[in-house]
Amino acid sequence: MSGASIEFRRVSKAFGDRRVLREVSLEIRAGETCVLLGPSGCGKTTLLRLVNRLEEADSGEVLFAGREVARWDPVALRRRIGYAIQSVGLFPHLPVRANVELVPRLLGWTRERRRARAIEMLRLVGLDPEDVGRRKPHQLSGGQRQRVGVARALAADPEALLLDEPFGAVDPIARGRLQSEFRSLSRRLGMTVLFVTHDVREAFRLADRIAVVAEGVIQQVAPPAKLRSAPASGIVEALVRGAETEPAP
Amino acid sequence: MSLSEFLVQRWPEIVELSLEHIGLVLVSIGLAVALAVPLGFAVTRIPWLARPVLGFSGVVQTVPSLALFGLLLPLPLIGGLGNRTAILALVLYALLPILRNTVTGVRSVDPAILDAADGMGMTDWQRLTLVEAPLALPTIFAGIRIATVVGVGLVTIAAAVGAGGLGSFIFRGLAMLDTRLLLVGAIPSALLALAADGLLAVAERRLAAATGTG
Numbered sequence: 001m002s003g004a005s006i007e008f009r010r011v012s013k014a015f016g017d018r019r020v021l022r023e024v025s026l027e028i029r030a031g032e033t034c035v036l037l038g039p040s041g042c043g044k045t046t047l048l049r050l051v052n053r054l055e056e057a058d059s060g061e062v063l064f065a066g067r068e069v070a071r072w073d074p075v076a077l078r079r080r081i082g083y084a085i086q087s088v089g090l091f092p093h094l095p096v097r098a099n100v101e102l103v104p105r106l107l108g109w110t111r112e113r114r115r116a117r118a119i120e121m122l123r124l125v126g127l128d129p130e131d132v133g134r135r136k137p138h139q140l141s142g143g144q145r146q147r148v149g150v151a152r153a154l155a156a157d158p159e160a161l162l163l164d165e166p167f168g169a170v171d172p173i174a175r176g177r178l179q180s181e182f183r184s185l186s187r188r189l190g191m192t193v194l195f196v197t198h199d200v201r202e203a204f205r206l207a208d209r210i211a212v213v214a215e216g217v218i219q220q221v222a223p224p225a226k227l228r229s230a231p232a233s234g235i236v237e238a239l240v241r242g243a244e245t246e247p248a249p
Numbered sequence: 250m251s252l253s254e255f256l257v258q259r260w261p262e263i264v265e266l267s268l269e270h271i272g273l274v275l276v277s278i279g280l281a282v283a284l285a286v287p288l289g290f291a292v293t294r295i296p297w298l299a300r301p302v303l304g305f306s307g308v309v310q311t312v313p314s315l316a317l318f319g320l321l322l323p324l325p326l327i328g329g330l331g332n333r334t335a336i337l338a339l340v341l342y343a344l345l346p347i348l349r350n351t352v353t354g355v356r357s358v359d360p361a362i363l364d365a366a367d368g369m370g371m372t373d374w375q376r377l378t379l380v381e382a383p384l385a386l387p388t389i390f391a392g393i394r395i396a397t398v399v400g401v402g403l404v405t406i407a408a409a410v411g412a413g414g415l416g417s418f419i420f421r422g423l424a425m426l427d428t429r430l431l432l433v434g435a436i437p438s439a440l441l442a443l444a445a446d447g448l449l450a451v452a453e454r455r456l457a458a459a460t461g462t463g
Binding site for chain 2: 090
């Protein structure tokens with residue numbers, strides 16, 4: 001299945017008195033990987049959660065596949081969008097494989113098709129489907145759990161993926177490998193990816209375009225190379241320079 | 250006649266009343282579970298239900314058991330001497346621990362898990378049946394365990410309204426000032442409570458292990 005476009009049009013959102021997003025506009029093309037990069041609390045996670053309606057915008061519009069998300073049935077919308085978060089939220093009472101099979105199960109796939117897909121997805125994220133697949137989530141390391149989270153998000157051929165720091169708990173070496181595998185995978189599948197991170201290095205590795213978010217506003221949207229050569233503001237420049245002075249892993 | 254001889258002599262009656270006792274507990278706890286668990290789930294879905302439902306079952310708890318049996322006696326249809334009044338009172342007493350634990354169990358599910366459930370497109374019903382209910386099960390079971398142990402004790406008092414069970418021995422013993430009769434009722438009842446507690450504790454631990462929450 002190919003990707004669907006995502007678009008934000010002058011979206012604002014406040015939690016109480018705190019305005020987290022101020023008239024944000026951003027267009028993510030079908031099949032593109034766009035990374036939302038910014039410090040914690042800048043509003044990037046909220047932006048992500050507006051797409052699958054875990055949050056509702058106060059004003060402005062969010063579009064998925066050209067249609068306003070407010071006009072989608074939330075359940076139908078969410079089943080077409082893979083979603084993985086840093087804290088993963090695996091279901092502790094189900095074995096890993098059943099966790100990965102869940103969205104296909106909700107969609108009514110046959111048992112054989114589900115099973116085959118779960119095995120395929122676990123292999124894809126570098127986990128042994130026979131061994132790890134039978135275990136319960138609490139028997140896995142933090143990094144393994146996050147990989148299962150990504151496998152679960154991928155399982156039902158989503159048109160778009162929403163990922164919020166999905167590799168945060170993976171150790172640096174495995175993370176690098178996972179990032180490059182993920183990059184080739186999302187390209188191959190042609191999925192639209194919206195990826196939230198505060199890790200500049202990760203953003204540069206994965207993104208077709210990076211949207212730098214700070215103080216509830218998008219500072220700049222550009223391909224990684226352009227962000228480096230022509231930062232639009234002091235905030236962007238400081239962020240990018242920070243990454244270059246970081247020691248290599 | 251020593252207590253042991255007395256025990257042997259009364260053995261058939263002890264067995265019969267014990268079985269009756271267990272039957273009363275099973276029926277009333279069963280009814281309470283059938284009522285309190287769905288009601289607890291409803292409370293987690295419909296916020297305004299929490300106050301009246303938990304409030305009512307809390308107030309029932311504060312009524313002394315003998316008084317509750319007395320209050321129910323004169324009621325038409327449900328009242329009167331016998332099983333029905335006793336079972337109704339026992340169900341009312343068992344409501345609170347099961348209800349409260351059901352609500353607590355559902356409410357204490359990790360928010361990240363609920364976020365994942367919503368994010369993958371579960372309907373509210375799917376979220377309840379596939380995620381919240383299984384994860385709340387050990388806590389619900391702990392409530393059933395409390396209700397059962399309390400229930401075993403309460404059934405002895407239910408003999409006052411003619412429900413039968415081991416309480417019959419106790420009330421007869423009190424009336425005839427016969428300590429042996431008292432003990433023949435009280436000891437098996439205490440043993441039953443301990444056995445129920447032990448069995449349900451094991452089941453609760455297994456559930457917790459199975460749901461990965463233990």
